[in-house]
Amino acid sequence: MENLGFIRDKLDIKILILFILEKLPKPVEAVTLSDLALFDGGFTWFDYTDCLAELVKTDHVTEENGRYAITEKGRRNVNTVSSSLPYTVRAKAERLTAPVAAAMRRASMIETAVEPGPKGGRTVSLRLSDGVGEIVSLRLAVADEDQARAIEKRFRAGAEGIYNDIISLLTAAP
Numbered sequence: 791m792e793n794l795g796f797i798r799d800k801l802d803i804k805i806l807i808l809f810i811l812e813k814l815p816k817p818v819e820a821v822t823l824s825d826l827a828l829f830d831g832g833f834t835w836f837d838y839t840d841c842l843a844e845l846v847k848t849d850h851v852t853e854e855n856g857r858y859a860i861t862e863k864g865r866r867n868v869n870t871v872s873s874s875l876p877y878t879v880r881a882k883a884e885r886l887t888a889p890v891a892a893a894m895r896r897a898s899m900i901e902t903a904v905e906p907g908p909k910g911g912r913t914v915s916l917r918l919s920d921g922v923g924e925i926v927s928l929r930l931a932v933a934d935e936d937q938a939r940a941i942e943k944r945f946r947a948g949a950e951g952i953y954n955d956i957i958s959l960l961t962a963a964p
Contacts, residue, residue, distance in 0.1 A: 796830060796832055796875075796876045796878065796879050797830045797832040797833055797875070797879060798832045798833060800837070800840070800841055800844075802874070802875065803827075803833050803837055803838060803841040804841045804844065804845055804850075805868060805871055805872060805874060805875055806827055806830070806875060806879065806883065807823070807827055807838070807841060807842055807845060807851070808845065808850060808851070808860060808864050808865075808867065808868035808872075809868055809872050809875060809880065809883055810823065810826050810827055810883055810887055811823070811851060811858060811859060811860035811864065812860050812864070812865055812868050812869070812872075813883070813884065813887040813888075813891055814859075814860075814887065814890065814891050814894060815891055815894050815895050815898070816859065816894050816898065817852075817854065817857035817858060817859040818857060818858055818859070818890070818894075819856060819857055820856050820857070820858065822890060823842075823858050824838060824839075826883070826886050826887055826890065829882060829883070829886060830879060830882075842858070845864065846858075849861055849863055849864075850863055850864035850867060851864055895921070897946075899918060899919045899920065899921060899949075900917070900918055900945070900946055900949045901915070901916075901917040901918075901919075902914065902915065902916055902917075902942040902945055902946060903915040904935070904938040904939065904942060907931055907932075911931060911932055911933050911934060912931075912932050912933075912934060912935055912937070912938035913929055913930065913931055913932070913938075914928075914929070914930045914932055914938045914941050914942055915927075915928070915929050916928045916929075916930070916941070916942070916945045916949075918949045918950070918953055925953065926953050926956065
């Protein structure tokens, strides 16, 4: 059966991989990158993995602990040649990549940590930044690991709303 996608040769596959990585703000896991790249249907997973390995070998992409990122060399090259990809492929890649990039940016602004407490229990550290600087930092003493992990999970899921609630509570008229 013939492939139906627009991307068929190795150069175009490499450009597509670089195009996707250039849109992401930080390194991405291998499975996420393959999910983003294999939407076209014109090439196989084997073609994709060969091209990704070649990009790593030629220093266009770095791989560390199963996470891939574009290098400065890769960024320069993709900015020069990305227009050679069909417009529909670029548009779909941007559409697929945008929510992943947004989630990465948000996750990088939220930090949590759980440590043993001074008298037993646990201490949960929660931080939220706005991309420029830290906007809130809390350290809470809690009873146990389960409570600490629940707080950590809830903060990661709704840090912005929690920050707004704190501001509302602290600025409300008495």
